[in-house]
Amino acid sequence: MPEQKAQQDLQSILDHIYHELAPRFGEGKVADYIPQLARVDPRHFGMAMVTTDGELHRVGDAEVPFSIQSVSKVFTLTLALGKHGENIWHRVGREPSGSPFNSIVQLEHEGGKPRNPFINAGAITISDLILAGHTPRELIGEIIRFVRYLADDETIVIDHEVARSETATGYRNFALANFMRSFGRLDHPAEHVLGVYFHHCALAMTCSQLAKAGLFLAAGGSNPLTGHSVVSRQRARRINALMLTCGHYDGSGDFAYRVGLPAKSGVGGGILAVAPGKASIAVWSPGLNENGNSLLGSLALEMLAARTGWSVFGP
Ligand SMILES: NC(=O)CC[C@H](N)C(=O)O
Numbered sequence: 001m002p003e004q005k006a007q008q009d010l011q012s013i014l015d016h017i018y019h020e021l022a023p024r025f026g027e028g029k030v031a032d033y034i035p036q037l038a039r040v041d042p043r044h045f046g047m048a049m050v051t052t053d054g055e056l057h058r059v060g061d062a063e064v065p066f067s068i069q070s071v072s073k074v075f076t077l078t079l080a081l082g083k084h085g086e087n088i089w090h091r092v093g094r095e096p097s098g099s100p101f102n103s104i105v106q107l108e109h110e111g112g113k114p115r116n117p118f119i120n121a122g123a124i125t126i127s128d129l130i131l132a133g134h135t136p137r138e139l140i141g142e143i144i145r146f147v148r149y150l151a152d153d154e155t156i157v158i159d160h161e162v163a164r165s166e167t168a169t170g171y172r173n174f175a176l177a178n179f180m181r182s183f184g185r186l187d188h189p190a191e192h193v194l195g196v197y198f199h200h201c202a203l204a205m206t207c208s209q210l211a212k213a214g215l216f217l218a219a220g221g222s223n224p225l226t227g228h229s230v231v232s233r234q235r236a237r238r239i240n241a242l243m244l245t246c247g248h249y250d251g252s253g254d255f256a257y258r259v260g261l262p263a264k265s266g267v268g269g270g271i272l273a274v275a276p277g278k279a280s281i282a283v284w285s286p287g288l289n290e291n292g293n294s295l296l297g298s299l300a301l302e303m304l305a306a307r308t309g310w311s312v313f314g315p
Pocket residue numbers: 068069070071101102120166173198201265266267268292
């Protein structure tokens with residue numbers, strides 16, 4: 001049966017990627033500015049894929065939870081669009097920044113309006129937006145419930161050690177939040193907004209959970225596993241466009257060139273990638289490249305895109 005063959009092929013593509021990269025496990029530099037992340041073994045490598053027809057393929061440490069960090073910004077952006085619709089674009093732009101994820105320079109030139117929702121300043125603004133009418137604790141609860149709903153998995157939790165660790169050392173993020181507040185661009189106190197931000201970054205998920213949570217973006221806004229309709233087709237397309245252009249910070253152009261899939265990275269070494277109409281893929285390898293994106297994770301997705309022909313720019 002051709003369909004069965006295609007499924008075997010996808011599993012064997014993942015198996016081959018794993019074996020080809022195995023000699024390099026541990027390459028890259030683990031994020032050490034968040035003390036709790038510096039303790040992660042850099043030799044982990046996991047990958048999971050959920051196809052739009054519901055097949056799950058896994059390899060390596062696909063069931064080991066890790067800190068999803070900035071990958072969570074896709075979920076908070078989705079929540080913000082749900083609550084405020086297109087009004088969010090008065091507060092945050094949708095252009096690539098060409099700057100590191102935690103840069104402050106551009107913010108001064110641009111009056112405290114972040115370039116996009118995926119750099120830190122932009123995600124902090126999104127946390128501020130969705131905080132309206134809630135306490136930080138209530139909102140953090142709502143974010144966890146939303147991610148559990150997306151992945152259809154009630155076991156997903158926040159790693160409070162990671163959140164505490166970043167709260168204690170997140171000087172740069174405090175600077176960004178206070179700087180934006182000085183422009184009148186945050187409605188809530190910096191500590192409240194960052195309380196939300198640090199906690200959603202500290203969500204701990206496995207590659208399988210993450211791939212399932214991202215499946216709605218590969219399937220036109222609905223999760224085919226659960227039947228949940230999450231966003232409209234147009235909104236899924238637009239979130240994918242932002243992931244493609246901004247999901248890897250100042251490495252977004254290179255990632256689009258090499259991989260050609262909408263994707264969002266995090267300093268925990270995770271990447272969520274979307275192959276529209278085909279599959280949602282999560283990869284985890286903690287060692288980062290110079291832009292703070294998973295070194296081997298990017299390479300694994302480059303191999304996957306080449307072997308499946310799934311680049312959005314054509315096979
Ligand atoms: N790129 C990232 O994953 C950054 C997220 C991290 N919590 C930070 O704010 O620095």
